[in-house]
Amino acid sequence: MNQSNGRQKSPRRFTTLFFDVFGTVVDLRGTVTDAARAQLRDSGLDQERAQLLADEWFVLLNMSLTEVRTGKRPWSGHDELTRRSLMQALERIGGQGAGHVSPTVEKLTLAVRRARAWPDSRSAVADLSEAYRVVALSNASAATLTELSAASGIRWHCVLSSEFARSYKPDPRVYAFAVETLRLDASEVLMVAAHTWDLEAAARNGLATALVGRNGEDPVDAPGAFDFRARDLTDLADQLTVA
Known part of the structure; x- marks a missing residue:
């Protein structure tokens, strides 16, 4: 398992990162x-x-x-x-x-x-967007996600609401919907979240997982078999940088 101790190569080739939004990208x-x-x-x-x-x-x-x-x-x-x-x-x-x-x-x-973004979110997502497709996958409505993105200045390649699947995470249908909608294979997707329940559900659907530490959310050393653990999104971006 990768630890947040510097720049590393990803053990799998990801094309797409799914980001939880509430708690993970915005405070x-x-x-x-x-x-x-x-x-x-x-x-x-x-x-x-x-x-x-x-x-x-x-x-x-x-x-x-x-x-x-x-x-x-x-x-x-x-x-x-x-x-x-x-x-x-x-x-x-x-x-x-x-x-x-x-x-x-x-x-x-x-x-x-209009929840405020964590200080590192805008720059980290921008950096990651140069190497990966960055996709917001949230229980929030499409209208809320649109307003959040505009207010925070965070630019996504795609914004997906769980509502499109007529359910809410951690329903497996939400992750399957997102993968199928973007014509992806689950093995090429990394789910990024500050909540273990979200990542555990994503993993059961074949996605790789990255636990990000955020104040007030699950600690970065929380129990669980996650592919990445990062102090914040900047740390995750460093870990996903391919040398």
């Missing part, structure tokens, strides 16, 4: 927490509860995605689930009588669509 958790702090302050609520609000939202959103993926909930798009989960989280954390819940949800939803 969603930090962006939402900061936006929540500002909105709670403007609404006259305790801004110290911003982290609780963000954590509650993540839990509720992931529950909703799982319910849709497993058929326990009718199909709903990611943007709808995001807004609904934010509303529920605000009501739980901010209080039912907040009075400003609806406009606050709209502002937080906008923050999600």
